[in-house]
Amino acid sequence: MTEDSRFVIVGGGLAAAKLAEQLRAQEYTGALTLISAESHPPYERPPLSKDHLLGKKALVDFTVHPPEWYREHEVDLRLDTTATAVDRATKTVALHDGSTVPYDRLALATGSRPRRLPIPGTDAAGVYELRTIEQSDALLTLFGAAHRLVVIGGGWIGLEVTAAAREAGLEVTVLEAEDVPLQAALGRQIGAVFADLHGDHGVDLRCGARVAEIVTTDGRATGVRLTDDTVIEADAVLLAVGARPNVELAVDADLPTGEGVLVDESLATSDPSIVAVGDIADQQHPLLGRRIRVEHWANALNQPEVAATTMLGRPAVYDRLPYFFTDQYDLGMEYTGYVAPGQDASIVIRGDAAGRRFVAFWLDSGNRVLAGMNVNVWDVTDRIKELIVTGRPADPQRLADPDIEL
Incomplete structure (x- = not known):
């Protein structure tokens, strides 16, 4: 690329900031614009439901780069700016103020947003979601004022916020539609480990729960009513029922989408001038031989x-x-x-699942390792990767024996 080329990144999270960093590290010297709808320079999301809620980290601790980094690296950082459309014919990005930004190469790093439930009461005061620093700050303030929190959804965000709320002394009820929390991600056997964990810490975990509405009084949430007419009283309610990728720009620009924006092994879309990264990237993965879209920090990094x-x-x-x-x-x-999702896999446990110190392996019908999860066991991630990448069958009995080296 020549020095007069123009690269544009749309997104305000870790993926956007790291992409700007990588472009400069790989000696791109042309114009570089980063467009973010948020008011803060890009920051990481995991602390919003973990260390920030526990009062252990402030925003500055998980901001990817300080404002001066963008100036020093000649990145035109446009905060409080919303990209409203991509015109592939003219190679421009339209902004909310009516202006446009031209590009030679464009990166979509628009992330995801919390999924909403189609039930009454979700717009009431005292109903929370978690995606931004402002929402995390609001929950942190809530922890100092409320006594009873109802969390709708037993996924990662819901359970992490629950743990932080319990450590802050709140009474917490978790409403999960499946038989155990995290069932879709981990299955019933491992989901039960997390159910026991939260039960041991005083959480009122109600699985198989179906939510009918958020009960309100004078416009403020005061509880949650289930379809069996049970009402759980609350000072506040957290909606944590998953996320949806922000693919509207891609859809309106006629870029192919599936679970997210379709990209190849190199993260390029069907338009060679446009890439997609992070939560929205529905990638053809070369090792897994299928498309996957992953909403986790490591992809954005x-x-x-x-x-x-x-x-x-x-x-x-x-x-x-x-x-x-x-x-x-x-x-x-x-x-x-x-x-x-839905893949038939057996689980092998290595260690003490009841004591929550173990490694779990998911094996396909040919005993090839698909995934591994280490719980309170460390320094085994690289070995788990090797077992997966080799693609060779593993002996389940040897795999389960902690006395045999992985």
Whole structure:
């Protein structure tokens, strides 16, 4: 690319900031604009439901780069700015104020947003979601004022906020539609480990719950009514029922989408001038041999290196295995690999699941390792990756024996 070329990044999270960093690190010297609808320079999301809610980290601690970094690296950082359309014919991005920004290469890093429930009361005061620093700050303030919190959804965000709320002394009820929390991600057997964890910490976990409405009084949430007419009283309600990728710009620009924006192994879309990274990237994964879209921190951290290379016209392939982690109370966990929704897989436990110190492996019908999760066991992630990448069958009995080296 020549020095007079123009690169534009749309997005205000970790992926956008890391992509700007990678472009400069890979010696791109042309114009570089980063467009973010948020008021703050890009920051990481995991602390919003973890260390920030626990009062251990402030925004400055998980901001990717300070404002001066963008000035020093000649990145035109446009905060409080919303991209409203992409015109692929003229290669321009339209902004909310009616202006446009031209591009030679464009990166979409628009992230995701909380999914809403189609029930009455979700817009009432005292109903919370969690995606931004402002929403995390609001929850942190709530922790100092409320006594009873109802969390709708037993996924990662819901359980992490629950753990923080319990440590702050709140009474917490979690309403989960499935038989155990995290069932879609981990299955019933491992989901039960997290159910026991929260039960041991005093959480009122109600599985198989169906929510009918958020009960309100004078416009403020005062509880949640289930379909069996049970009412759980609350001072506040958190909606944590998943996320939806922000693909509207891509859809309106006629870029192919599926679970997210369709990209190839190099993170390029069907338009060679446009890449997509992070939560919205529905990638053809070279190792897994299928499309996957992962809404986790590691993708936002690692994909930008490949996306930057692709934007600069060089060959690149993103082949890292999916990875995510959680911290809840005294439980720390890392998960590596991928099990497709509905895929038939057996689980092998290595260690003490009841004592919450173990490694779990998901195996396909040929005993090939698909994924591994270490709970309060450390320094095994690289070995789990090797077991997955080799693609060789594993002996389940040997895999379960902690006395045999992985």
